[in-house]
Amino acid sequence: MGTGATPTTYALGLSRRQLLATGSVAAVGAGLGSGGSVREANAQQAAPSGGAPAAQQQKGPQHLKFPGKDEGLVVLGDRPLVAETPESLLDDDTTPTAKFFIRNNGIPPETVDVDKWEFVIDGEVDKPVKFTITELKSKFPNVTRRLVLECGGNGRSFYSPPARGNQWTNGGVGCAEWTGVRLSDVLKAAGVKKSAKFTGHYGADGHLSGEAGKVSLSRGVPIKKAMDENNLLVWAMNGQPLPIIHGGPLRLIVPGWPASVSAKWVTRVWVREKEHDGPGMGGTSYRVTINPMVPGGKTDEKNFRDLESMPVRSIVTSPANGTKLAAGTRELKLRGASWAGDRAVKFVDVSTDYGATWVRAKLSPPKNKYDWQRWTASVKVPSDGYYEIWSRATDTANVAQPHVAANWNPQGYGANPMHRIAVLIG
Known part of the structure; x- marks a missing residue:
């Protein structure tokens, strides 16, 4: 990206209108040995005898039709686009980009200009910094790591009674090779103050409402986690320029924690003196109970904490x-x-x-x-x-x-x- 003959501007492939209106997904029947059997058999685990989760009531899975993606992926939502990878497609040591799950919260940019993309760190730092992707590549050590990225709601369909949200089985996960620079190196260049407690991450995706300037999702992590040397600002996935659908041209990878903190199309990390309060923080968003609650019972938001490390x-x-x-x-x-x-x-x-x-x-x-x-x-x-x-x-x-x-x-x-x-x- 941004070097030699590599195109510096690239497109998502399908416009939002095409994706949401005509033929972005195709329904297929479910049967033994088909893609449907995976989803239906897994969904049955969520229901005791006599019960049936909503996922079982579907006629069959919706299979993804998207440029560069494996048609075996199963669509869980189309606004925003969400698709999971059946377990049998996760048989590679390194997950191919074509088989990697998709989880969007807002509307991805349709085209991006790699050369003009800028990333900012500001807030509780000695000196706010701004870098282009070319500057990130030249000013900091480049590293490649194979890292798991997993949606916080992975496994949601197994709950009974059903929980709100996309009904993931086990396919909201992938393990690709990511190339970029350590977030900690860039934070150190800005000089993190002792007052820093948390980060807030911002991307260039638009809100589903279409309202200009409205943020679709902005999550963050405690500063200790942000300084983990395994967190990366990446521009490449499996040795190729990061596709727009996966957050290109630049995204965060914060491994081990819910993928919602790994901001796609990342433009800013705001270093804060308190816990971040952007969309997707607080309440019951990406949070689990402190003391077990009655399934389907009344929610007490005081009994919730952020989901941090993902479970085994x-x-x-x-x-x-x-x-x-x-x-x-x-x-x-x-x-x-x-x-x-x-x-x-x-x-x-x-x-x-x-x-x-x-x-x-x-x-x-x-x-x-x-x-x-x-x-x-x-x-x-x-x-x-x-x-x-x-x-x-x-x-x-x-x-x-x-x-x-x-x-x-x-x-x-x-x-x-x-x-x-x-x-x-x-």
């Missing part, structure tokens, strides 16, 4: 849910991924008998901190028939995934039940 999670990425295997198959080769917010994964266990017995998976080390950890396992089954494969990760604090989504909250954050898929042999 593992998924089965191969085989896909609904896979049919040949008669006589007696060994299942399993693959998956696991991650744990600010922590690391200690081990992953898998079961084919509803949790009666467990097999320890082989866990690969992360490439760097905040990378996900891939796992493999080989399990034997006694006969042909229907089998469920469960995966359960445990983090370095010995916290394991629960059997069902725990700690219900009205906006459905932090749900991380064990992943379950089904296969049929014979």
